[in-house]
Amino acid sequence: MSLDTSRAPVSNTGTNTRGSTATRFGDTVAGTGRAGTRRRRAARRWWRRNRRRVRRQWRRVRETVTPTGYFVLGVAVLSLLLGVAFGWVEAWFVAIGFGVLLLVGLPFLLGSRAYLIRISLDRMRVVVGGEVALRIDVENSGARPALPATAELPVGEALREIPIPFIGPRGTATVPVGIPAVSRGVIEVGPLTLARRDPLGLVRREITWRDRHLVHVHPRTALLPQGSAGLVRDLEGAASRRLTDSDLSFHAVREYVRGDAMRHVHWKSTAKTGTLMVRQYEESQTARAAILFDAVRAEYASDEEFELGVSVAASLGLQAVREGRERFIASQWAPGRVRPSIDGLEELPSGTPAQLLDAWAELEAAEDALPIERLTRGLAESRRPLSIVAVVTGSVPDPSRLRRAAAAFTEDVRVLVVRVETLADPAAHLVDSCTMLTVGAIGDLPQLMVRGGLS
Template structure:
């Protein structure tokens, strides 16, 4: 288990700061007179006690502040107007506040550590925690209830009776039903009165982040844009210097003499040079449509994330040059100008962590504009995969695919939950309709992408 050795609670006590004289341009400036000395004493008192005052203010709950305010108001009305009822209300509320103070007395010498068996899990799995509690005091610790934040939820942890210098381990299991990042901790031990007027908390700093990766499926090895040999796969782009010979042409001023084809020159009597087809390596781009309105519901959005993550893992495992982008990237505060946010994809773990943190874009661009921006970015691409939902109609998807050059293979993955899997060819590429994640490998084979 991965453990954090920070077992002591966060200290909320501070070191008192002594007063000192202030200097300016080398001259010592001292306040004179009784008023100046009083100000210095007040500042020193505030520096020494401001943390204590802040902790005292945090001890009273909102309900307690309401009771305290009502007591003070009743006391003022009773003193000014002589109302007996106001005296009674002030006395009752004051007694309630005083009765709550004994519940905050005493302390627990706990040393707590949270141990996590793993910090990365696939959606639908489980993470096991071990909360190790040690009583470092010489007196027994009575049972208590601690609060453990788990994502947006708050789990109550029952700490049993622990003898002097004893310890116990409390197992906790977390079900990861959805993709995302779950924060576990810090653990808090709260003491409060039965009416909830006052509250005292002790917090331990041990905290963990659990990345819940999206579900992925193993795809068959792809061949589109994939280099099968060391020389690369030839394209339809012509160049003057490469490895794949195409034809010969007449010499033009500025051509390198090392490309002169002497046999053709001898036959024609004209200086001829070689012309080549440009060889290209496997350069893949995966573009995910993070516009929430492109999907009918949240489950369909998660289906799109899983499909895009599966395609990204295939590119990483095959070692392709890749550009994996979305309309939102983890850590970005403002969107980029062209709307393309590249996700880190050096390793499978890094890529899956990025997909776990990905959220729907706040100011999304249409899929057609994203595709056009990717085509205009002048990245040397051999295959482009666009992943979107069921809301964009096929005409929009065809326009998005038509933005790329003719020598770029375009695959549009349209996620429509519970739909029948289908593969359809159109002028600019191929369109897959994916109703479940397990449909994607079959469509890759059927569409000739594997």
């Protein structure tokens, strides 16, 4: 809690018993020069010690007067000058009237409420459509009763007025507040401000408790079938088309090359051919999944469709985290965010489900970002060992663009293109070397993953 209170200036009073006179040629001469120098030095020392306090008090005075109050004060001063210069009775009347208005507003700022306020929330994360229960505990630490007041609490872009009831001496009160999670994002709650103002709004006094909380509103997600985050479901991995000298899946034998390990020599083939032969293996791979989300707002027909795409991508990424798959989850990089890990891509943290969902809650639409074709090409050229790539985009890109995006990967990489379109009929079909899904609602995704052969 931050509560600003004013202190009375410390006054140093007393008498100086040291001599301030000097005798020269028998005459007594007052040391006015030295006394003036000492006063100036004392004034400079006082200013160095108290300049921050003076500036702080002056800033409080300036902040006390509202823009309307400054207008009234300016009109009063101008009318006073006109009345003095030209003797206009009307100007004197306006100056006195506006001055009285300012003086009448000052008593509304007197007094203070010795409040101790604490803001607590039942949870810091919520799904879209839910609600966060906020509780404001107010304690009157003073020996006098506190009259009802109205506090202001910023909740995201809105400003909520919180009524504080009458609280007796050393009493407490609890004010419950509900925060609906209407849309995905991050809601900043606080700081709470207690304002006192006059009825005309000329002067205002604020006391702020700098207690802030961040509420992450997660997108809706669907629980996908087990194994749908990757193609490989066995413990050792499935063989790929890449050949290696040491692995589990035997492929063929070849002639010995200088530098090959002798433990890989195939002695039966060596005896038959009379030439030293070694084993050759197919490289086995575990499910290394990449989820690529198209964050360009222009690729979606509406904001609802964009949020549907976020929900689909978050569901795929969340399933990969739950299954412990090696994963890479990214979207378009936009200026002002963290630097991209790959050209044009921003990797989302995915250590835990909560961390991943927090990242999706913070994600915003990108403007003037690279198209999805260039992003998939950059991902394919990054030499990441991938077994499946899921690309999530909107309904605006035509099928030819999506085919070009999928063609950037090699044949041993399974490509899944998810095209979201609000209220569209769910569909799954094979286009060239990739599986294309059409999702009209988040509830369609689990069945489409099964129909697409990914479970």
